Amino acid sequence: MTTQTTTGTQDKLRDLYTEWSQLMADYPTMNMRLFRAVFDEWHQPTTEPENVTYREDVVGGVPGIWCLPEGADESQVLLYTHGGGFAVGSSFSHRKLAGHVAKALGAVSFVLDYRRAPEHPHPAQVEDGVAVFEALVDSGIDPKNITTIGDSAGGNLAIAIALSLKEQGKPLPGQVIAFSPWLNMENDGKTLETNLDTDALITPQLLEGMIAGVLGDKIDPTTPLANPLYGDYEGFPRIYINAGSVECLRDNAEQLHERATAAGVDSTLNIAEGQQHVFTFNAGNSDVADEEIARLADWYRQGR
Template identity: 75%
Template sequence: MTDTTTQDALRDLYTDWSALMAANPEMPIRLFRSIFDEWHQPTVEPEDVTYREETVGGVPGIWCLPTGADEAQVLLFTHGGGFSVGSASSHRKLAGHVAKTLGAASFVLDYRRAPEHQHPAQVEDGVAVFDALVASGRQPQDITTIGDSAGGNLAITIALSLKERGKPAPGQVIAFSPWVDMENKGETLKTNNETDALITPELLAGMITGVLGDTIDPATPLANPLYADFDGFPRLYMNAGSAEALVDNATRIEERARAAGVDVTLSVVEGQQHVFPFLAGRSAVADQELARIKDWYAQGR
């Protein structure tokens, strides 16, 4: 199977979702969430990984436990989905692949979702899980916040919130295709409009309304880290696909963090779609990206 064919598995899923959303503009949130719970489909089930449901710090989620992993090392994984869709179930296979590659355990949060729960509920849930992991005996530097899309935003803003509260930070932060621009101003929304199979300004606008409502400023730093102070932020790894509309969300965070002296690594992979690591186990490109993250992660240990 060629890599072009394997990428089709993700692009085709996004194309199908886009057609369903276009045909059902008033789609109920329950159906919207059901569709996005298909996100795991392009991901091959990782071998030698078991799963356990648990509530940590008052937040339900799924532990991904690779055989032989160092469970003192924890990936605090916040799923994508515009803060309103996606779940621990839709992301457990991806989180399992990352945990297995890094030799760590991963806890995928089922954080409170919009529109029922607006910002900062999602950040607060992440902080609560982090605090509970530390209370259980894990060292803060052994916890990595990680997430994709809106969850990539949360991986960053959970670390920012901990800093704001004067608490120890996670050792490292990893963000796949982070969606951070709550003002919907990115240039690649326009330039990559024809190549991104899922993201549109209209889709993002609806999700922004859901999580921020009418009262929260879209320039609030813990909602939009393009406005955050990155002084003292942990080392940061981000990736994105060159074909996706959100690629300049990652490049702008890179610029802002680097200007504050943060150790930043950004991997923009040619021709890939939004959150292309969902192709883990199916695509050599995705597996090579996880291998790069493994090398980066080991350097911080």
């Protein structure tokens, strides 16, 4: 199912992306430490969710931050993998967004600080996600009550974690959520061209550098756990996918929906009209983002 939403009155996220793009153009030799510091500003368009507290923890050997909404069902866990091209972003940059989603869904969320590229290439990130999932199960959480969720590269990981568990014959999460997932490691998607003038952040050149960092020259870009567009979706959990209509990665979401649906998966896709990459970062500042999270909450409850 594909639905459309209308453009909101504010887009602080687009403004932030425009600033980042100018910074990257002005300082093309920016080192990784500064690059990561810039992307830790990702939380700025997001309001602080009310009645949500945070706690640092280590789960399955992986550090991260718990988002704990007041009154949430702690048996329902969102395993959140942050975006950032596998190289930047953090639990800090994403905690507010994860808090908004957890509050709306009535669950708790653990935002992973998985190992990042280029220091730790693929499949380190997938392995960390699987380790957290298994630790949650070992702690008594029903696998069906765990949702893998992420945005951009983290949306890739939310899918890849479930694919890895499936390959190993292990219990799967109850559902998967992917915000603007970045899946195509071959870097040849059609909307990379058609939406290049409307996306305030993503370019083929930016993605090329991220791919080089996580895959290097040894990993085939069609490897399913790196590029879930090549994954086997038979028996995969129900999945919710979204993207902005003007972003360069729009077709990644559409192709994933097509392939999952063809495999018999209960897949829901929403393309939000006029919206940028991971538009839910505008939570609390945009009706579009807030309505999308409410729509996601309805979808989540229908599957319980």
